[in-house]
Amino acid sequence: MLLTAWMTLSCHNGSGKDVQADPDKLPLTLRNFYQDNNYSDKPSALIDGDLKTPFVPAWNLIYQPNDVVVDISDYKASIKKIRIYDGQGDKFNTKLILVRKDNEQEVEVGTYTGDKYEQWVEFTLPTSFEASRFIMRGGANGSYGNELELIGDYTPYKEPVYNRTRKPLKDLLGVNAHWWDFLNNMNMKGTAIVPAKYNAFMDLGLTSLRNYGNAKEYQPIRDKWAFNPVHQGWYEEDLFAQIKKDRPDMVCWSVMQGQFDFVRSTWDVPDPNYGFTATVSEYINHNTWGVLVLESTSNKNTGGFRRWHIELASPVPKGKTAKDFATGSSNQMNIPTSHPSRIEMGVGGNLPYVPGMKVIVTKGQSSELNIYYADNNKRDDLSTWEVLGRMAYVMASRKGKNAKVPDYKVWSHVDYDPEHSKWIAPNEVVKGSGTADLFEGMNEPNAFWAGYDDYLNGRYLAPAWSMMYDGNKGQFKNCGVKNADPAFKMSTSGLATASTDIMRAVYWWSKKNRGIKKDGSVDLPFDIIQFHNYSYTGGVSQYAGGVQGGLPPELSNVLDAADEFVWYSNKYAAGREVWIGEWGYDVNPASPMNAPAYGKYTAEQTRANWAIRTILEYAAHGIDRAQWYRLYQDGNWADKDATQFSTMSLLRENEDKTISRRLVGDYFKQVGELGDYVFDSRVSESPRVLKYKKGKDVMYAIWGVEQMKKEKESRPVFTETTGTYELSLPGISSVIKKEFQDGSGVMRSEKLNVNGKLNINYSAKPLFIVATE
Structure with missing residues (x-):
């Protein structure tokens, strides 16, 4: 619908300020906006x-046109005039749109062309109506x-004070892991769990485990499912069943990441315009x-890609066919431009390659989304996401607690892998096992760094989540977790950016397409809100580029991000739990997310201090759960790997196969002693003094926040803040001071007599005062 507006022009007085302020101007804040x-x-x-200063969202937006949305639903506003100051005098074609509150219909009210210079451009609407949103639909x-x-x-609108239930500190003690962190691959059933690794994990006393699954391992062939073991041979459910036996309260799930092979096959066509030859x-x-080790000999074009096709260029040996040598690789790497270059590529097993053979390596399709190639531009169509809805349904059927669901077909090695099936157990139909607590489909589906093929915004995640949640309110049969087990929960996909913009778009899609529940809230297709939040100079993006470095939580954006998601939960999502599915610090000094050595602290000590302070602050900011990335690193060789995430482990497998805690693991275990305390209030900002309660017991956490200096294109430099703080303890005669001990699993405790107050020497390392009020 197009509503023609009258356009007028006005000038300012040359001071950079408008001559007159209109009393009917809506008092917009940044929280009204999202993109x-x-x-x-x-x-x-x-x-x-x-x-x-003009507003420029970016120069490389994936989705165009770009919508700058202003949520004005709180104001119950009828817009009469739109004013835009043109400070550039360029040529644009930005559509101005109001969305009707009564029927969610978009009404175009004008076009901002940007062809005036240093003038206010006014659009006066001939008629007015109550609008929920204003949209500027323009370019990058x-x-x-x-x-x-x-x-x-x-x-006028005033944000209410939300009464949010706080969770105990122990709920923030979660971790991310992989199958190989606990299991031997391709073992006999009953012998897959590695006792030393499992016991070290359980000894940490954590409360949640987010495991990285893989779509193709659960469903190797369309409509045939493998769970125990999965296609690659990992006995995932043996692990989860053991955890549930030993710790029934531990929240466990596997995020279903990656792409089904039967979906990939529709994408994965070699592109001969990009590639290289090698020996x-x-x-x-x-x-x-x-692993295929190659020496490059020539290249065709340049660029970095994720998927590769490899074929034999040498004459095919007698008794073999070209098909025997064809394989693929998912290495993220650049086409080599200098020759020779040594390249290692992960490929298929049991291939007949021998040294000296010539190969041709060509670029393949890079998508990791479970979306058929033919449907790539039908992302808002519910049927596009039926494959994910079916996956969610079967996962909930198996791992939830409702056994009264239809059978499903299973995939077993005995049918497809005769060699390994001699000792690997066949898969069986299992329903209602209770081995997991929730479903999460897709890990970081808004991977902006991978371009259009791997990036979903809220407009397209909303129908995907709706299918995984309940088959879009039961529209699709045998789809969605709620249709298999209404009590089984679903988390949003772990979002790669610590920003609520996607969630805002999902809200409005859901209001229009899923409607309003009986309690008056919008019927959102998830139970848990999850995002990933790394504390470093790169901000909300995990791949900021340039010279970056880790930051303590108080000096980065992570606490602001926590506030935004908690605010979203309170305002739009009926108080749903907010989880931080990934967070952590490296210790390799060249990592962009490193906790550095400074002053008297080693990098390990800095990381441990910052980690505990993050947990304390997340609890104070209303976060419900958090999962550290990661449990183990890939190997001790990774100590020298500067790639982000490579050295973020709580535990370490030593060369002799024994397991030891890293210092941050020590602190995680020790803070569990205080795990039942719940945040109460903030006593002091500088130094940080946070108060927590457990019944009649009270605990104060106290530390100083570093001073930071950062020059352009350099890593931040920190100076410790120390001092003495007088803690008021009215009516209390004695307290217990608790401090972390390096290399230990228990905190140091000291009883102190006090007379209503206590002078405390604080530093960057948190300490705790515990008393009974």
Whole structure:
């Protein structure tokens, strides 16, 4: 619908400020805005009063046109006039749209062309109606002007104070892991769990486990399922069943990441325009997989890609066919430009390659989404996501507690892998096992760094989640976790960016397409809100580029991000739990997410201090659960790997196969002694003094936040803040001071006599005062 507006022009007085302020201007704040895209900048420039600076969201937006959305639903507003300050004088074609509150219909009210210079452009609406949102639909450049004003009739709005139930500290003690962190691969049933690894994990006293599953391992062939073992041979459910036996209260689940092979096959066509030729130096066979070591000889074009096709260029040996040599690789790497270059590529197992053979390596499709190639541009169609809805249904049927669900077909090695099936147990139909607590489909589906093929925004995640949740309210048969087990929970996909923009778009999609529940809340397709949150100079993006370094939680954006998600939960999601599915610090000094050595602290000590402070602050900010990344690192060789995430482990497998805790693991175990305490109040900001309660017992956590200096293109430099703080303890005669001990599993405790107050020497390392009120 197009509603023609009258456009007028006005000038400012040359001071950079508007001559007259309209009393009917809506008092917009940054929280009114969202962009469902991979933007770089929030639209603060549109409401900061500075007429000199234009708003530019980014120069490489994945989805275009880009919607800058202003949520004005709280104001019950009828917009009469739209004012945009044009400070550039360029040519744009930005559509101005109001969304009707009564029927969610978009009404186009004008076009901002940007062809005026240093003038206010006004759009006066001939008729008005109550609108829920205002949208500026433009491009990636500065096609939105320098300032925005919405004028009309509105009701003043004050954000309510939300009464949110806080969770105990122990709920923040979770971890991410992989199958190989606990299990031997391709073992006999009953011998798969590695006792030393499992026992070391259980000894940490954690409360949740987020395991990385893989889509193709659960469903190797369409509509045939493998769970115990999965296709690759890991006995996942033996592990989960043992955990549930030993610790019934531990929250466990596997995130279903990656792509089904029967979906990948529709994408994965070699692109001969990109690739290279090489000579085989070595083929290392591991039966189910292998490593092809190559020496490059020439290249065709350049670029970095994820999927590769490898075929034999040499004459095919007698008794073999070209098909015997064809394989693929999912190495993330660049086409080599210098020759020779040594390249190691993970490939299939039992391949007949020998040194000296010539190969051709070509780029393949890079998508990791479970979306058929033919449906790639039908992302808002519910049927596009039926494969995920079916996956969620079968997972809940098996891992939930409702056994009264239909059977499903199973995949077993005995049918497809005669060699290993001599000792690997066949898969069986199991229903209602109770081995998991929730389902999470897709890990970081908003992977903006991978481009369009791997990036989903809220507009497209909403129908995907709706299918995984309940088959879009039962529209699709045998789809969604709720149709298999209404008590089985579903988390949102772990979002790669610590921003609520995607969640805002999901809210409005759900309101329109799923409706309102009996309690008046929007019928959102998830039970748990999850996002990933790494504390470093790169901000909300995991791949910021440039010279970066880790930050303590108080000096980064992570606590602001926590506040935003908790606010979203309270305001839009009826208080649903908010989980941080990934967070952590490396210790390799070259990692962009490292906790550095400084002053008297080693890198391990800095990481341990920052980790505990993060847990304490997350509890204070209303986060319900968190899972550290990760339990074990890939091997001791990874100590020298500067790639982010490589050295983020709580535990370490030593060369003699014994297991030891890293220092951050020591602190995780020790803080469990205080795990039942719940945040109460913030006593002091500098130094940090946070108060927690457990019944009549009270605990104070106390530490100083570092001072930081960061030059451009350099890592941050920290100085410890120390001092003495007088803690008021009225009516209390004695306390217990608790401190962390390096290399130990228990805290140091000291009883102190006090007389209503206590002077405490604080540092960057948190300490605790425990008493009974």
